[in-house]
Amino acid sequence: xxxxxxxxxxxxxxxxxxxxxxxxxxxxxxxxxxxxxxxxxxxxxxxxxxxxxxxxxxxxxxxxxxxxxxxxxxxxxxxxxxxxxxxxxxxxxxxxxxxxxxxxxxxxxxxxxxxxxxxxxxxxxxxxxxxxxxxxxxxxxxxxxxxxxxxxxxxxxxxxxxxxxxxxxxxxxxxxxxxxxxxxxxxxxxxxxxxxxxxxxxxxxxxxxxxxxxxxxxxxxxxxxxxxxxxxxxxxxxxxxxxxxxxxxxxxxxxxxxxxxxxxxxxxxxxxxxxxxxxxxxxxxxxxxxxxxxxxxxxxxxxxxxxxxxxxxxxxxxxxxxxxxxxxxxxxxxxxxxxxxxxxxxxxxxxxxxxxxxxxxxxxxxxxxxxxxxxxxxxxxxxxxxxxxxxxxxxxxxxxxxxxxxxxxxxxxxxxxxx
Ligand SMILES: *Cc1c(COP(=O)(O)O)cnc(C)c1O
Numbered sequence: 001x002x003x004x005x006x007x008x009x010x011x012x013x014x015x016x017x018x019x020x021x022x023x024x025x026x027x028x029x030x031x032x033x034x035x036x037x038x039x040x041x042x043x044x045x046x047x048x049x050x051x052x053x054x055x056x057x058x059x060x061x062x063x064x065x066x067x068x069x070x071x072x073x074x075x076x077x078x079x080x081x082x083x084x085x086x087x088x089x090x091x092x093x094x095x096x097x098x099x100x101x102x103x104x105x106x107x108x109x110x111x112x113x114x115x116x117x118x119x120x121x122x123x124x125x126x127x128x129x130x131x132x133x134x135x136x137x138x139x140x141x142x143x144x145x146x147x148x149x150x151x152x153x154x155x156x157x158x159x160x161x162x163x164x165x166x167x168x169x170x171x172x173x174x175x176x177x178x179x180x181x182x183x184x185x186x187x188x189x190x191x192x193x194x195x196x197x198x199x200x201x202x203x204x205x206x207x208x209x210x211x212x213x214x215x216x217x218x219x220x221x222x223x224x225x226x227x228x229x230x231x232x233x234x235x236x237x238x239x240x241x242x243x244x245x246x247x248x249x250x251x252x253x254x255x256x257x258x259x260x261x262x263x264x265x266x267x268x269x270x271x272x273x274x275x276x277x278x279x280x281x282x283x284x285x286x287x288x289x290x291x292x293x294x295x296x297x298x299x300x301x302x303x304x305x306x307x308x309x310x311x312x313x314x315x316x317x318x319x320x321x322x323x324x325x326x327x328x329x330x331x332x333x334x335x336x337x338x339x340x341x342x343x344x345x346x347x348x349x350x351x352x353x354x355x356x357x358x359x360x361x362x363x364x365x366x367x368x369x370x371x372x373x374x375x376x377x378x379x380x381x382x383x384x385x386x387x388x389x390x391x392x393x394x395x396x397x398x399x400x401x402x403x404x405x406x407x408x409x410x411x412x413x414x415x416x417x418x419x
Pocket of ligand 1: 073105171204
């Protein structure tokens with residue numbers, strides 16, 4: 001058995017060789033930027049690169065309305081504003097995730113209830129039902145790491161029965177599919193981040209899709225004024241008279257960002273094919289180790305924003321997750337990581353005690369968030385490790401080295417029980 005690099009053996013990957021860079025800036029992006037520079041740097045209506053992106057993105061998902069914005073967080077806020085979420089309303093979100101799925105609703109004055117997750121990291125319908133009450137206006141699900149939420153359709157049914165909106169945060173999941181349907185086409189509205197690390201990236205940016213006209217018009221009015229609102233809010237709408245001012249914010253995207261994102265979007269299906277081929281190497285290469293719990297991709301095509309695996313079982317009792325990650329890093333697998341910003345959320349100060357920092361009139365006066373624990377989310381947070389899945393064929397050697405490095409460390413652990 002090869003000696004672990006941790007113990008002075010030769011690393012699988014030389015130092016600096018296992019880095020993940022995203023987006024990969026090539027001639028496509030450079031040309032897209034140059035061409036946009038020669039056109040315009042500010043688009044006040046829905047024309048040019050904005051129109052092209054919105055039409056293509058909506059078409060790809062079979063949705064009627066699209067609205068670009070300056071960030072994914074803004075696009076998420078626009079969903080909440082779109083149905084007038086505010087004080088007195090309650091939203092339900094998964095207990096594990098990234099705060100920006102939720103924080104815009106808190107900013108608008110809503111109360112947040114969290115809901116435990118399933119073993120894959122998505123919201124669990126079994127836990128959801130007990131969290132729905134008469135004040136619940138919306139549920140948000142996040143397709144974590146690009147794995148579609150397994151219960152998404154069941155969650156949609158439960159929401160539909162009660163007249164509750166279902167929103168999807170697809171920021172990890174561009175192009176991912178569940179039962180053949182692309183995520184973002186399941187709920188009443190969906191939002192994607194186009195931020196630097198995301199699979200379709202403009203550096204910064206976001207987009208919302210919906211089929212709901214009223215939701216779209218309010219979302220538009222929240223972050224836009226003048227031209228776009230005048231052109232796109234129907235004159236018969238009760239919102240029309242606000243077209244000159246909007247609702248007070250300006251959340252418009254930057255054309256250069258959208259030019260980059262459009263170029264990237266053109267490659268999305270190729271990225272997805274390649275990522276799924278590479279993810280298969282990981283799934284096949286690690287399936288024999290019972291202390292790794294791998295994603296179950298049955299019935300789905302993930303986008304693999306990251307590849308999550310859980311370090312569990314007997315080995316986990318003797319070897320700490322930190323030590324495993326240290327051994328992998330020593331092998332040159334420098335991108336292997338224990339998530340920190342994406343984590344259990346209920347304990348975050350903004351969610352525990354929003355009244356303290358936001359001078360809104362909250363209808364709910366909870367002492368400290370929900371006083372319930374989320375055992376599945378807690379265990380998930382304690383066990384999960386993630387790494388990138390590369391999106392270009394040229395990176396096959398790196399991907400194979402990651403599989404080899406994982407197997408080297410795992411073989412050692414399986415045979416000796418220690419690292
Ligand atoms: C990145 C991200 C966001 C926020 O998007 P920004 O474009 O950075 O504002 C929201 N939710 C999830 C799950 C994300 O990964």
